[in-house]
Amino acid sequence: MTEIANTSSAERAKQIRDHAETLFDLLRDHGPDSEPFDINSFVHRLLTKFGKVAPIWCIEDVQGIRPDLSDEQASEVLEEVGRKHDAEYGITWTTLECMADILFPETTEQKETRP
Secondary structure (H helix, E strand, C coil): CHHHHCCCHHHHHHHHHHHHHHHHHHHHHHCCCCCCCCHHHHHHHHHHHCCCCCCCCCHHHHHHHCCCCCHHHHHHHHHHHHHHCCCCCCCCHHHHHHHHHHHCCCCHHHHHHCC
8 A cells, every 4th residue: 555655646546546446347256245344334434534425225115015026137127227317316215116116017916015
């Protein structure tokens, strides 16, 4: 890390970006079921450092309202909600449910058996 402190601003930004990409690659290798540390806390700390905030939704949240969805389908719901949500209202349980229904419509039988 000392080499980062002794460089120009542009070089320092590139080195930090490279380190961030390396961390991302390491985390990708772990997979979603084996977080090596509290990712949510890390993301919140990182955003706070730059005066930002963001709620975090996960696959389990989507599957809590639509247990019939696979991890991949629930991830697709999250990605689509992230792209298309209304910033005026944010992301809610209803937002997740509506997007899941748009992307993966339930059969009448599935709706009847849902709590």
